[in-house]
Amino acid sequence: MSLTRxxxxxxxxxxxxxxxxxxxVGALATAPNALASTETDARDGAEESAYGHHGVGYGxxxxxxxxxxxxxAGFKYRIITYSGRTKLESGEFTPSNHxxxxxxxxxxxxxxxxxxxxLKGPRANWKYPVPLTEGLVYDPAASGGCTVVExxxxxxxxxxxxxxxxxxxxxxxxxxxxWLTCEETEDKAGQNGMTKDHGYVxxxxxxxxxxxxxxxxxxxxxxxxxxxxxxxxxxxxLYLTEDAxxxxxxxxxxxxxxxxxxxxxxxxxxxxxxxxxxxxKCFDSGGxxxxxxxxxxxxxxxxxxxxxxVPDRDAKTVSTRKxxxxxxITRARKLEGMWWGDxxxxxxxxxxxxESPVQHDGAVWxxxxxRRTLTLKVLIGVNPDPSVEGxxxxxxxxxxxxxxxxxxxxxGEGLQHLFGATDSGRTxxxxxxxxxxxxxxxxxxxxxxxVTFSPDGRxxxxxxxxxxxxxxxTGPWKxxxx
Numbered sequence: 001m002s003l004t005r006x007x008x009x010x011x012x013x014x015x016x017x018x019x020x021x022x023x024x025v026g027a028l029a030t031a032p033n034a035l036a037s038t039e040t041d042a043r044d045g046a047e048e049s050a051y052g053h054h055g056v057g058y059g060x061x062x063x064x065x066x067x068x069x070x071x072x073a074g075f076k077y078r079i080i081t082y083s084g085r086t087k088l089e090s091g092e093f094t095p096s097n098h099x100x101x102x103x104x105x106x107x108x109x110x111x112x113x114x115x116x117x118x119l120k121g122p123r124a125n126w127k128y129p130v131p132l133t134e135g136l137v138y139d140p141a142a143s144g145g146c147t148v149v150e151x152x153x154x155x156x157x158x159x160x161x162x163x164x165x166x167x168x169x170x171x172x173x174x175x176x177x178x179w180l181t182c183e184e185t186e187d188k189a190g191q192n193g194m195t196k197d198h199g200y201v202x203x204x205x206x207x208x209x210x211x212x213x214x215x216x217x218x219x220x221x222x223x224x225x226x227x228x229x230x231x232x233x234x235x236x237x238l239y240l241t242e243d244a245x246x247x248x249x250x251x252x253x254x255x256x257x258x259x260x261x262x263x264x265x266x267x268x269x270x271x272x273x274x275x276x277x278x279x280x281k282c283f284d285s286g287g288x289x290x291x292x293x294x295x296x297x298x299x300x301x302x303x304x305x306x307x308x309x310v311p312d313r314d315a316k317t318v319s320t321r322k323x324x325x326x327x328x329i330t331r332a333r334k335l336e337g338m339w340w341g342d343x344x345x346x347x348x349x350x351x352x353x354x355e356s357p358v359q360h361d362g363a364v365w366x367x368x369x370x371r372r373t374l375t376l377k378v379l380i381g382v383n384p385d386p387s388v389e390g391x392x393x394x395x396x397x398x399x400x401x402x403x404x405x406x407x408x409x410x411x412g413e414g415l416q417h418l419f420g421a422t423d424s425g426r427t428x429x430x431x432x433x434x435x436x437x438x439x440x441x442x443x444x445x446x447x448x449x450x451v452t453f454s455p456d457g458r459x460x461x462x463x464x465x466x467x468x469x470x471x472x473x474t475g476p477w478k479x480x481x482x
Contacts, residue, residue: 055481057420057428061389068469070432075475077431080156080461081115081149083128083468088147089159095119095147096128098463098470100171100228100337100397101450102179104206111151111454112206113461114161114179115470116168118449119143122193128468130163137164138215139196144168146181148206149470161204162215166194169243170228170337170397170449176264179204180218182226184243186319199223199315201240203267211265219272221254222313224320228338228397230345232369236262239345239367241335242321245355248292248331250279250321251347251367253307272314278307279320282330282374293332293374294352294360301376303330305367332356337409341400344368346377348395350411361393361412364421378406378421386414387443392427397449402457404480409462411447418448418462422480431473433464 058072069077083096099116106112123129123143130145146161146168162181169184180201187198200217221229227243236256242249255276256262282290282303290296290303311323321331334350349363364378383393394412401407405422407430418431431448438444446466453460460473 056422056426057480058430058475058478061429061432064434067434067436068464069471069473070434071473071475072430075473078472078474080113080151080470080472081147081158081468082470086156086158088131089157090131090133092131093128094158094468095130095145096126096466096468098465098468099169099449100181101461101463101470102171102173102452103454103461104173104177104179105455106150106207109152111459113149113151113452113470114171114181114204114206115147115149115450115463116171116181117144117146117468118167118169118184118465119145120167120185120192121187130165131160132163133160135213136160136162136215138162138202138217139164139166139194139198141193141195142166142198144183146179146204148204151472159209161206161212162202164215165202166198169226170241172229172231172338174203174231174262175233176262177205177207178264179206180229180267182229182240184225184227186223186225186244186315197223199225201226201229203265205264208264216268218267218270219314220267220270220274220277222252222277222310222320223315225249227336230338230340231262232340232345235369236260237369239338239347241338241347243335244319244321245333247321247326248333248355249335250324250329250331251335252310252320253278253280277310277313279310279324279329280374281306281308281328289327290330291326292352292357293330293349293363293365294356294358296363296376297358297379299376299379303374305372305374336395336411337397339399339406342366343370346398346400346406347374348398348408350394350396362395364395364398364406364408383412383414386412389415389432391415392417392419394447396447397451399451399453401480402453403477404482407451407453407460409448409451411449414445416445416447418451418460420480423482426481428480430460431462435464435469437466 061070081094086094095117097118099118104112129143142164145163148161150157167185171181201221205211225244227241229240238254240252332349333352336348347365362380395408396411397409410417416433433445450463
């Protein structure tokens, strides 16, 4: 049964402020350039510095003499893979443009990681595409895919998980221990050099190499510019973000067909039209339709959510996001990373510009499937000077930290960070990319991607997308104060 606008308005009137604080995590706000602040921010504002509030985080970042990664004192990093330098088991170089990543328990104490490579278009466009390993290729013309990385204390091995896919972006893990890699493209056969349609989700098994043979797209999840995906372990729904513009993209929900049970490799057995794919539609506590998420300018804003069926999920002639009139669904710019935690999913909107009603430099929302509400947790004002240390902008990949709050990969302008946000809105830096791809006069730093903790919580993995470096960060992790 859908949650109607009238139902949401009635519940809001009954519960009052309690609705505005739906969800298990307190409102998050960033500093120093947040559009809105919490009571905690206002109370502690005098204590704030460029490195967050006193007592939160790990202190200032120490420049790296090797010019790779600045970290707080006491922390260190290890390079796991490096495109064009490290090699796969087969002898080819590690592919470039690292993106979404997740960790899994491996054999005999190893950690397994599946690493997306965001490579779009023909293979000739890239120096280090994902190698076309026999039996693991979807479209031999495409350059992207995933690698699987096995990390031990004194050894690293890497091999291809899937090849011949395109623009593999954030993706997401599953409760049954596999990886869903998402193609952020709508290229069809005959476009951009491709020989097959693209814009799908594929499942990759990090443990069983045989399970990855003869890759098959999960067409039931739709064909569009996929970014990230999460699985609701209780209800079986999949939630998926779309990073697109002209018009802005959508948040989708896929409901499995009656009698379907999730498990390793089960998604690829589905019929192309199995289940129901829907796009979200939001309304405020007064029952008013919300056309774009950027309308929210206050931390703690809560919207009710309904779901609208996608007419043609395979987008045979019209992109899925263009199959709706503006009054049918809610849009948002740069819907990027997601992560399941606290009984729901955190959802990133990296920024909003002229294509959106209100401009911002990043937002994180929390969708509570039980209450069918979407709550604004993080909102970053437009960064006045991205080259100045202490400002954050452009959140992208995201993970829930075992030490409380969130860890966010920055894909903004200027300096690029990994930064944390506590439950009560305090922010702090964890790392800064110091690999300058530009010049001293005009520096350029690649975005961070693939932020994820090891299964035991001791190591934070993250990537520098260009040229493609996977890093393992260790140090005196601690529970963060609220």
